[in-house]
Amino acid sequence: MTSTVRIAEVGKWYGRIDAVSGASFELGQGEMVALIGHNGAGKTTLMKLMLGLIHPTHGSIRVLGENPAAGEFSARRRLGYLPENVSFDATLTGRETQRFYARLKQEPIAKAEQLLDVVGLGAAADRRVGIYSKGMRQRLGLAQALIGRPQLLLLDEPTTGLDPELRQTFYDAIQRLAAEGTTVLLCSHALTELEERAGRVIIMNRGVKVADGSLDELRRLAQLPTRIRLKISDLAPGEVPAWLPTSAPCRRLNGHVIEIDAPPEQKIDLLRRLTAAGTPVEDLDVMSPSLDELYAHFLRSAERPR
Amino acid sequence: MNAVLTITAKEIRQAVRNRWVLAATLLLAALALSLTFLGSAPSGSNVGARPLDVIIVSLSSLTIFLVPLIALLISHDAIVGDMERGTMLLLLSYPVARWQVLVGKFCGHLAVLAFATCFGYGAAVAALLATGSEMDREGLAAFIAMIGSSVLLGAVFIAIGYWVSALVRDRGTAAGVCIGLWLLLVLVYDMALLGLLVLDRGQNMSGSVLNTLLLLNPTDIYRLLNLTGFANVSAFSGMAGLAGSATLSVRILVAALALWTLIPLIAASLSFSRREL
Numbered sequence: 001m002t003s004t005v006r007i008a009e010v011g012k013w014y015g016r017i018d019a020v021s022g023a024s025f026e027l028g029q030g031e032m033v034a035l036i037g038h039n040g041a042g043k044t045t046l047m048k049l050m051l052g053l054i055h056p057t058h059g060s061i062r063v064l065g066e067n068p069a070a071g072e073f074s075a076r077r078r079l080g081y082l083p084e085n086v087s088f089d090a091t092l093t094g095r096e097t098q099r100f101y102a103r104l105k106q107e108p109i110a111k112a113e114q115l116l117d118v119v120g121l122g123a124a125a126d127r128r129v130g131i132y133s134k135g136m137r138q139r140l141g142l143a144q145a146l147i148g149r150p151q152l153l154l155l156d157e158p159t160t161g162l163d164p165e166l167r168q169t170f171y172d173a174i175q176r177l178a179a180e181g182t183t184v185l186l187c188s189h190a191l192t193e194l195e196e197r198a199g200r201v202i203i204m205n206r207g208v209k210v211a212d213g214s215l216d217e218l219r220r221l222a223q224l225p226t227r228i229r230l231k232i233s234d235l236a237p238g239e240v241p242a243w244l245p246t247s248a249p250c251r252r253l254n255g256h257v258i259e260i261d262a263p264p265e266q267k268i269d270l271l272r273r274l275t276a277a278g279t280p281v282e283d284l285d286v287m288s289p290s291l292d293e294l295y296a297h298f299l300r301s302a303e304r305p306r
Numbered sequence: 307m308n309a310v311l312t313i314t315a316k317e318i319r320q321a322v323r324n325r326w327v328l329a330a331t332l333l334l335a336a337l338a339l340s341l342t343f344l345g346s347a348p349s350g351s352n353v354g355a356r357p358l359d360v361i362i363v364s365l366s367s368l369t370i371f372l373v374p375l376i377a378l379l380i381s382h383d384a385i386v387g388d389m390e391r392g393t394m395l396l397l398l399s400y401p402v403a404r405w406q407v408l409v410g411k412f413c414g415h416l417a418v419l420a421f422a423t424c425f426g427y428g429a430a431v432a433a434l435l436a437t438g439s440e441m442d443r444e445g446l447a448a449f450i451a452m453i454g455s456s457v458l459l460g461a462v463f464i465a466i467g468y469w470v471s472a473l474v475r476d477r478g479t480a481a482g483v484c485i486g487l488w489l490l491l492v493l494v495y496d497m498a499l500l501g502l503l504v505l506d507r508g509q510n511m512s513g514s515v516l517n518t519l520l521l522l523n524p525t526d527i528y529r530l531l532n533l534t535g536f537a538n539v540s541a542f543s544g545m546a547g548l549a550g551s552a553t554l555s556v557r558i559l560v561a562a563l564a565l566w567t568l569i570p571l572i573a574a575s576l577s578f579s580r581r582e583l
Contacts, residue, residue, distance in 0.1 A: 051399045054582040071579070073401050081399035087392035091323035092316070103312045104400040144396070154399075 002029050004152050004183040005050060010059030012045055012207075019045040020207040023059075029151075032175070032184045034194040036295055037204030043187040044084060045207075047154045051081060064152060077105050080150035084157045084187070086141035090130030094121055094140050097129055098147075107148035115143040118173065120166060135161040142170060146177075153177065153184045159193060171197055191291040201291065203298045210302040215291065222297045224289035225261035228270065231283035232256055243277040245270075256282070309402045310410040317414025321380070327418050330376050334426025337368055342430045358445035361430055362452050366532040369456045370525045371492055373423065374463040378484040380415050381467025383477045385574075389583050390477055404579045408472075412464060412571065419460040427453050448532075455531045458563045462524040463488075465570035472577040495523045517554055524566045531559045 005027040012020045020042040027033055035043050048054045049061055052068030064075035088097050102112035116125045119139040138161045159167050178184050188194055203211040211218055250260045262270050321327050341364045388394040467484055474480045520526040
């Protein structure tokens with residue numbers, strides 16, 4: 001696997017504030033990576049470092065074989081970036097804006113203009129960006145990021161302001177690109193959206209990388225319980241099913257529904273006991289820890305040693 | 307180079323859209339026309355000054371006030387404004403060097419200013435021709451030189467505006483600093499120089515000191531260039547005396563204006579490339 005981005009021991013200080021410290025990771029070709037963390041965790045700073053907009057205080061960065069901090073920029077032809085709260089020159093139309101960016105990347109103008117249709121801006125292409133809504137600006141932002149089949153896409157909060165349908169088209173488009181070998185780095189707060197899509201998750205907290213791996217790896221590391229929700233018809237109030245081991249705490253949600261926190265390795269065993277006991281179960285839900293919960297867990301464990 | 311041209315074209319298009327071009331051209335044309343018709347009235351036709359020379363003198367005095375102001379207005383938020391609006395962030399993620407952004411903007415803004423000056427002041431000449439005034443070759447050459455040097459003066463102040471824009475944190479500060487610079491270079495400097503000359507009574511200040519002091523202010527270079535460069539104009543403007551003591555050739559004056567453009571532009575480029583956003 002060739003790596004598109006290589007970040008080694010990178011730190012960035014603003015005065016006495018560490019925006020990022022000691023971050024190291026590599027992004028491989030065709031990987032779709034979610035970079036998550038709350039505001040001020042250093043996500044945007046990392047992206048700006050990769051673009052050479054700011055210089056690292058220490059450490060080294062290689063992006064598409066170049067060092068962006070040294071002012072090398074020819075690799076940016078193969079890079080697409082969508083900043084958070086993207087903004088454009090208000091007096092130009094969407095089409096003019098798209099043409100301008102295509103010229104800067106030396107890509108065919110006609111192909112870039114087709115992207116406007118892809119993001120659903122075809123009808124508004126000749127209106128001025130100044131009267132665009134937030135969602136339309138965001139779509140234009142996506143359209144410019146996709147110009148010229150980028151090998152690396154850096155997307156900062158790409159789906160804010162997009163309606164669900166467009167979100168779907170957007171994720172389809174970038175998944176197609178990733179399948180063709182584009183590395184996609186996504187920053188987002190919409191964790192549920194990323195859950196099924198990102199092959200890998202990097203969690204940042206206060207400029208420090210606290211977790212990095214696929215969702216399954218993170219689940220294994222976190223050891224968070226799987227929640228099993230049962231609807232049992234003839235359960236007396238206060239009664240706890242006899243087959244339930246004491247190691248698995250259980251809560252009663254309402255008259256018929258109980259929720260069990262099962263450690264991951266006991267999950268199957270519990271279900272076996274349940275069927276063996278012949279409990280009259282009406283309904284059953286098994287919920288693996290979501291990205292939200294994993295995120296909260298890793299943040300908590302990162303805070304604890306301090 | 308392609309990137310520079312792309313940015314230049316975009317700047318020009320924006321200036322046309324938000325009516326900068328129209329406003330600047332109309333302003334300069336209106337003032338030039340009113341000077342043409344009103345300004346030549348008191349001098350009449352019996353002082354021996356030809357109308358074109360009168361116009362050159364009055365228009366170049368006007369230029370000293372107005373062109374730097376327009377140039378600074380266009381240029382002061384070129385960098386800091388785009389940063390505040392957030393458009394710079396996206397632009398710099400594209401394969402362009404920061405100096406290319408700056409040079410592209412400079413060419414675009416200079417084109418806007420050149421257009422406004424040529425057409426605004428050109429209106430004055432057209433009006434003179436239309437009213438049947440005669441024009442000799444020397445007068446016309448002086449007029450064209452005046453337009454050329456006005457554009458050069460504009461270039462100086464665009465470059466200065468960029469430097470300010472590359473240094474300060476927000477647009478308000480940029481505007482404030484630019485107004486301060488305009489006051490200093492257009493008004494205060496000359497008054498101070500005049501006061502100095504009066505106090506000195508020609509005792510210590512030699513011609514070369516005066517030359518240096520005049521070269522230190524781009525508006526004075528412009529004034530020397532236009533009011534002393536051509537014999538007729540010089541006599542009429544009352545600058546003949548100064549022209550005698552300040553011995554600077556046209557070539558030196560033009561070179562000085564070019565340097566005044568180049569140095570702030572390079573400084574702006576350096577501060578801009580060091581800047582983090």
